[in-house]
Amino acid sequence: MKAHWLKVIATTAVALLSLGTAQKLTFWHYWDGTNGQVLQGLIERYQKEHPGVTIEAVFVPGGELLTKLQTAITARQTPTMAISDLVAMPLLTRSGALAPLDDHIRQSNLNLADYFPGPLVYGLYQGKRYSLPVSASNLGLFWNKNLFRAAGLDPNRPPRNWDELLRYARQIKEKTGKWGLELFTQGGEGTTWQTQVYFWGAGAEFLGANNTAPAFNSAQGVRALQFLVDLVQKEKVAPVAPWGLFGRGEAAMVMDGSWMTQFFPQQVNFELGAAAFPFAPGGRPATNMGGEQIFIFQNADAATAKAAWDFINWFSSTPVQVEWDRGTGFLPVRRSVANDPAYRAWVSNARPLMRPFVDSMAFAKPRPPVARYPQISDVFARYVQEALLGRLSPKEALDRAAQEVTPLLR
Amino acid sequence: MNGVRLQKTPSKASRWGRTLGEWPAALFFLLPTVAVLGTFNFYPALYSLYLSLFEWNGLSPTREFVGLANYARLLASGEFWNSLRVTLLYAGGVTLLALALGLGVAVLLNQPIRGQAVYRVLYFLPVITPTVASGVVWKYLFDPTQGVVNRGLAGVGLEGPSWLSDPSWALAAVVVVGVWKRVGFNMVVYLAALQGIPRAYYEAAQLDGAGPWQQFRHITLPLLAPTTFFLVVTALIDAFQVFDLVYVMTSGGPLGGTDVLGYYLYRQGFRYSELGFASAVAYVMFALIFAVTVAQFRLTRGGGQGEG
CATH class of the missing domain: 3.40.190.10 (Periplasmic binding protein-like II)
Structure with a gap:
């Protein structure tokens, strides 16, 4: 009898707690077809591993994403995070709408030196970093x-x-x-x-x-x-x-x-x-070199921004990036992915033509x-x-x- | 609508307020239209006029007020004048060619020939074919090595140019597609007008010994004048705003050879994120189309050629 009550109290407490910490993140992207499916698969796994976090991925056709972001920024109705083609990053970093990531990067000990130098050039503005590369070609x-x-x-x-x-x-x-x-x-x-x-x-x-x-x-x-x-x-x-x-x-x-x-x-x-x-x-x-960068918007509150960063940090981690690049055929943005034995084996077996492209990332400008x-x-x-x-x-x-x-x- | 009330001829003074009491009701019924037009047409149009006085990329938190500098920059830009020249060539080419062909086809299809209805449908089909789809297909037809056009030319011993990649041919190729899409519409309107010309005129002319050309020249053409005026205005307004065809077929290239104003505007606003400058382009386009329309109205009234 007593155990039963304890159980009820415990479940209620967990439910209440997770309500209190429940985070709903919106994420705008333009990855369609297989790429979109791979992303959705990763998001579902992340949600399972991180109860209380819901990520709503919204697909926006590539040609319209920048226009939609412009509208969203003007109307102050931005999503929590988004990706963009790297060519649009200079406009976005100058908009004042993105949150600097430097503190998050420092606190999570994310090793930027592991990234290829090319993609890292984007997202820097006035000494601050506003975005991270998540894919390359x-x-x-x-x-x-x-x-x-x-x-x-x-x-x-x-x-x-x-x-x-x-x-x-x-x-x-x-x-x-x-x-x-x-x-x-x-x-x-x-x-x-x-x-x-x-x-x-x-x-x-x-x-x-x-x-x-x-x-x-x-x-x-x-x-x-x-x-x-x-x-x-x-x-x-x-x-x-x-x-x-x-x-x-x-x-x-x-x-x-x-x-x-x-x-x-x-x-x-x-x-x-x-x-x-x-x-x-x-x-x-x-x-x-082409590719996408991911960023968080300024107007998210601290807890939401932290939750978004946690997802970005997870998405950027070597094992997840290996899985991502294998699923999508994007080139690695990190050396640890390009040198990962499983990734290299996949390239050799499934996509041998891609080998020189992976190797070219080192000097991609x-x-x-x-x-x-x-x-x-x-x-x-x-x-x-x-x-x-x-x-x-x-x-x-x-x-x-x-x-x-x-x-x-x- | 035209109920009992209209039978009383209203005096000039009461034109605006037949009775003051009707205003609230009138406003109430107009409200949905006013709200929709106001929100989605007039407000953006006025806002765009306001934006044309600023330099703004659509993202930066600040807009710099530059007065008429965007207009000055526009008038000083070689690209703009090139774009205006290309637009006038396109509009002139499409309007005139489609007019002549439309009339020709209409006259032919006005004869009692077999399969008349089928021909009419065939000529009208391009009008209802989506522009983007037509553009894509024509792009294939104009391909220098694989395309039907150059293969056909090769068949008669001619070497066709690299149509859409050649600055001196690209505009001509786009005009061909513009004409192809327009002829059917002109034909239908001309057909309707032709059928409105009383047979008696032709019979009288025949009695006086007029040949087919004289009948066409002195009866058909003059009586079609109001229709021609109508078709010229609508075609010019249409052609001035051409965008999708160019977007699909050439992206304004090569070397700005097909960079019509509509595409130039798109480039500035949506590829370069120069929203203030693009708004200025839009207003210059508006002024041009407005001028053409006013000139046209003046001409029709002055010409006294009928309903206009």
Whole structure:
């Protein structure tokens, strides 16, 4: 009888306690399909392991997330936490709507040195950190082994530098009549972020130190653009044409993203190879990088913010990130994930094409975290197109682009 | 609505307040419309006018009041003038071509031919096809190597350009799609107007010895003038606001070759988060469309060509 009463009291107490500490967190994200399912699975497990915490994940289509966040911030109706494409982070950190994470990071002993340096560049503003990277992608070389064979090239040896890239491309054009290399020539950020890889690979910088002035019109920058213009105009091994030649077997090589290690094998009817993208002789290995960052909004009360941080900290931990990256095919943001034996085994067995992309994370460079990056990118792409079409010399195009970009960096 | 009350001719003085007592009732019935239009149309439109005086990225807690600087920047921007030029070319091209083709098709389909109804439906189909879907399909048709257009040209020994990637051809390609989407509408309106022309006029003209061209030139065309005016205004207003077609087919490129005002506005507001500047673009667009409409009204009234 007594035991029975004790039981009742105990259960009531637990129920009351958990009511008192019950935390409801809202989380806006744009991960759809498999990615969304993996996230939901992780959230459900977290909730089971942390009774009293409910995380309501709200899917917002990628193209609308920033607009929705703008509205939410203006109306002061923000969720507890959200993710964003890293390109939008400079706008978000300057909004005053995000909570700095430094104290949380310190208290949880989260080891930032374990993160790859590229993604960590975002989310920093005036010495404070407002976001953490949770996913990454980058660019590399894909090649068509069948076309390599047809051209008399070793199908298992990708070009390592631009000299080889050009030589291979010429040979492919000559022997098979197909394009040697496909460039993204359609303008906008698609053109800019691919072109940046060539610039970095030639030792050029996109913006100067502190991101206050353009630097792409340096001698190395001109050399990089000249190389691309020559591929199109002089060598005629790459066309100015809509994207998609490589996938149809009309071009032998292409720069594309790590996510294509998943999609190309389902789409193409030829044997694929993947490697880190070749760089200029005397240059350095380089690639560009995308991904998402996670952050907490300022107006959450201390307890809610703490609960949100606890989830972020858990989500960022190596074992969970290993699971996350295996489920989604995102690249690791932490070295401990990239070096994790289980993760490496998964890459080797399930996604061998992804190996060079994982290894490229060490030198993946961030696009400059400036608020007006989208405009700057469009201006740069427009002048790259002018040069590719032979309307302006590379030097002239880059100087004019620099002139237009300068006021956007004020 | 037109009940007993309207039978008394109201004097000028009572036009606004037939009896004062009717106002509360009138307001009550208007309230839902006023509330909806006010909240979702007028308030945002006025707010946008207000925003056009600020520099604001939609996120920063402070907005900087810049007066008319956004408008000054707009007028000094080469991209804006390029965008205006592209818009005028697009609007002019689509309006004129779709007008001529629409009339031609309407005249042909006004003849007693077999399968007339089927042809009418076929020509009208593009009008009701969603723009985004049409844009995607046309993008495939214009593909330089795989597309039907260039394959067709190759069939007759011509090498087609890289339509949507070539700054000198991209706008022409988008105009073709704009015309394709517009012809059916013009045709239907013209058909209705053609059927309103009394047969007697043609019979009289035939008796006087007028040939088919003379009949068309001196009876059909003049009697269609009010319809033509109507179609020109609506087509211009439509074409000035084109956005989705460009968004899907070219994203304003290449090299700004299809950067119509609607897309320019979108870029500024939603890709660059320059909400103040984008609002200024919107108001300049509004002024342009307003000017076209006013000019059109003046012309129809001055021309005295009928209902207008």
